[in-house]
Amino acid sequence: MAKINTKFGNEISKYGAVNFRACYNCGNCTAVCSLSTEEVSFPREMVRLSAIGFEDEIKASLKPWECYYCGECSTHCPQEANPGELMMSLRRYLTSKYDWTGLSGLLYKSLPISIIAFIITLIGVLWFAGSVGYELEKMIHFGHMFEMIAIAAVGVFILMPNVARMWYYTILKPKTKVSIAKYVKSMGELFIHMFTQKRALGCDDNQFRWFEHFVLVIGYLSLLFTTVFLNWFASPYLFVIILGYVMSAIVFVVTIDFVSSRMKRNKEVSKYTQPSDLFFVIWLFLMGLTAFLVRLFIDLDILEGNKWLYLMHLIVLVQWALIIVPFGKWTHFMYRSFAMYFAKLKEK
C-alpha cells in the first residue's frame, strides 16, 4: 500500500522531465518500444509510477537503465508526454539517489551550482600552477600524479559506494533472493555490457549510433590507459606515442558528432538536452583535443613556449575527474552495465 505523492512530479521535472503528466495511459510507448518485453515492460509503467510518485518502486527499478533512448516512444506519444525524456530524467534522478554525497543531485538540478563547481576547480588549478611558478615539468608531473590519485580516490570513495547503494536499492531492499553462485555466474553480463553496450543494438533506430558510441568508449578507455599507465606524455616508445595519438584523435573526432547533435536538438534524444548532457560531451571533446595537442607540442618541442596549452589540458582534466566522472553523466557507464548485471540476477 502506498500513498500518492504528487510532489514527485515536480521533483522529476527538475531533472528534465517534460510534460509527462499529460500521459493518459494508452500504452503506445510500451507497444512501440523494441526493448520492452512482457516480463520487463516500459516506459508506460515508469511514467505511471512517476505520476503517482511511487518513489520506492522507482528506486528499486532497473528499467530506466534498460532503456537506451531511441526516442520512438516520444515520437509515437499522442499526448506528447515525452516518455523517452522521462526515462532519461529518471536515470538522472537515480544517479542522484545512488550518490551518497548528494552532490550529483545538486549539479543535475542547478546550472548555477554546476558553473560554480567548474569555476572553483578552475581557480584551484590556477592557484596550484601559480604555486609551482608555472613550471611545465612540475605541472606535468603533478598532472600525472593527479590522474592516478583521482582514479583511485573517486573509485574507492564515490563510485564503489554508489554502486553498492544501487545494489542495495535494487536487489537487497526489494528482498530479491540471489545465490552467491548466481552472482559469480552472471558476472560475464557486467563486462559484456560495460565494453560493448550490446543492448543498444536492440533499439530500432540506426545501428550507427551504437557503433559511434562503441568506438568512443573503446577510444576513451584506451586513452585513459595510455596516459595513466603508459604515461603517454613522457613515454619514449613510438608505439605508445602513436597509440596515444590515435586514441585521442578518435575521442575528439567522434565526440564532434555527439556535441553537434546535442546542439542541433533535432532528434528525440537531443531535443531536451540538459546542461549535464552538454558538459559531458564537450568536456570529453576537450579532453581528447587538448591531450592530442599537448603531445603534438611535445613532439614539435614547442610546449615550453606554450605552457597555456598544458594548463588548459590540466583544467579540463581536473574538472572531468572531480565533477563529471564522480557526480555527472560519466556514471551512466557504470550504472548501465551494473543494471544489466543486476537484471540478470533478478531473472528467475
Added chain:
Amino acid sequence: MKKKKIGVYICHCGGNISDYVDVEKVRAAIADEGIVLLSKTTMFACSDSNQRDMVEDIKANDLDGVVVASCSPKLHLQTFQNVSMRADLNKYTYVHANIREQASWAHSDDKMGATEKAIHLVRAAIAKSRYAEALESTKVKAIKKVAVIGAGIAGLKAALSLSEKDCDVILIERNSVVGGHVAEFTSLSTTTETGYQIITRLYSEVLKRGNISLLTNSEVIENKGSVGNFSLKIRKITNNDNQEIIDVNVGSVLMATGFDSYTPGEGEYGYKSLENVITLVDFKKMIDSQNGKLVYNGKQIRDIVYIYCVGSRQSDGGNTYCSRNCCTSTIHASIIARHKFSDINNYHFNRGIRTYGKQEILYAESLGSGDIYLQFNEDSIPEISVNGDKAIVKINDILSANREVEVEADLVVLVGGMVPRADNSVGSLFKLPKGRDRFYNEVHMKLRPVETAIDGITIAGACQGPKNITESVNSALAAATKSYSILSKGELETSPLIAVIEEDKCSWCGACQEACPFDAIHMEEKEGRTIAQINNTVCKGCGMCAPVCKPDAINLIAYSSSEIMSMIDALA
C-alpha cells in the same frame, strides 16, 4: 359494379428469384385467375423501363389494380404504389407479394417447392386485390400553436425557435422561475458566460416575443384530443396559493421537462454517513460561492477525490447507462477548483474518461496541470474509511497494474449522473412511452430522434436521456422544427388504414379500449346503446383491438376479416 381487372407482374430479380422459382410457371398458374387480365414476367420489376411499361399497361387496359410479386414490401411497396398513382390509380389498390425473401431465398434447396409456394403467395395477393379499394386519407384541421412543457434551456430555445416561425407558443413551467438546472450553473466550459447569464438572455428574449405566452407555477393536469388539436387543462398557482385553471388548444406538444440529478443512496460511498462525502452538485455550488481558500466544515480543503460513475453504468439493475456529461462536468469543476483556490490536488477515481469531442481539451488541461487519474472497474470499487478529519480512499488502480493505492482526502466528491424526473406525471398524461432507462423514448434513435410514438408530441433536451447543454439545444431546435412542420399547413392528413367499428355488433365491453396502446378508443352513447368509437386521427391501424373483440365488431381497413380469410383460402 363492373368486374375488376388487374395486372400481375412476376419479377426475376436478376436471378435472385428466377434461379430457384420458375417464374414462367408461376405466371402460367395465375394467368387464368378470375380478375387477372394481364400477366407478365420481368427481369427487374423495379427498373425504370418496367415502371414505365406498367403505367402504359394500366392506362391501355384500364386496369383497376396491380400486383407485383417480387422482393419484400419494405423495399418496394412504395415504389409500386407510386407507379399506380402515376397511372391515376389510388395507391391502396396496389397489392404486393413477396416471393424473394419468402420463397426463392428461403427455399433455395427446393426449387419445386419454392415455385409452388410462390404460386400460392401470388394467388393470395390476387385474392386481396379483389378487396383492395381506393381509400382517401382524412384531413384534419391543425391548430398553429405549440405547447412547450418545461422552460429550461431546451424549452426556452424551442419556444424562441417556434416564435421565429410565426407559430404561437404557450410555454409552461412548473417552477416559479425559468431556467431549470442551467440557471444554477455559475461557470460553463468553453464559454465565459455563466449559466445564469445565458438563461437571463433567453428569458428576456422570450418576454419580448408577442407570440409566446409564458406560464410559470403551472402544470398540465389534463389532456384530451390528438395531433392537430390537443385540449389541455393547465393549473396555475397564482398569488396567495390560489389556483387558476386555464384551457388551451394546441396542435402539437413539445416536451422539455429535463432531468433530476442522481442522489446517492444513504451509505453509498459513505454518502450522508461520512461527513467529508458530498455530491458533485454540492461541490459545484461550494466552489462557486467561495474565494481564496476552499473551506468545508470549517477546514481548509486541499486534497479532493472525485469518484465517477456513482449510480451510473451499473451492470446489475440500477442505471445501466452512461450519463455522458459527468466526466466533463467533473473535470471542468476540478480545473476551476485548482485555479480558484490555493494548494488543490485533484484525484479522479474513474472508470474510463469519456470527454468526447472537443471536451477532450479539458481532460488534456487537467492531466497537464498534474491531476491524478486512477481507474477502477465495477467489481473493485474504491473503499472509503475515516482517519481523523481525513477520508482515506483506497483503490486497486488498473493503470498501475492493480497496485493498491491510497489517497488521504479532505473531501470526497461523488459524481452522479442524470436520472429521469422523479415526478413523471406529465408524461403519463400524454402516454409517452419510456425506454428501459425510464427516460422518454424517441421513435428511432437515429432517424426520428425527436418524435415520439404519440403523433404530434415531440421531445427535447434531457427528458429524453442525458445530454449536455449543446446537445439539449440541438434537440430543442430539431423538436421545434418537427412540431412546427406538423402544423405548418394548417391541416393534417391521416392514414386511412385504421380500425372501424361495426356499430351493430358492438355492445361495449371495453376490451378494445384496454388493448389500444394509443388511447384511440373511447365509449360513446349512440341511439340508446353504449358502443366503442374510434378517434380517426389517433388510431394508427396497429390492429391490437381487432383480435380481442369477442363479437368481431372491429375491422381494420384493408385488413378486414373477409380479406384475410380470402388470402388464407388462396394459400391453403
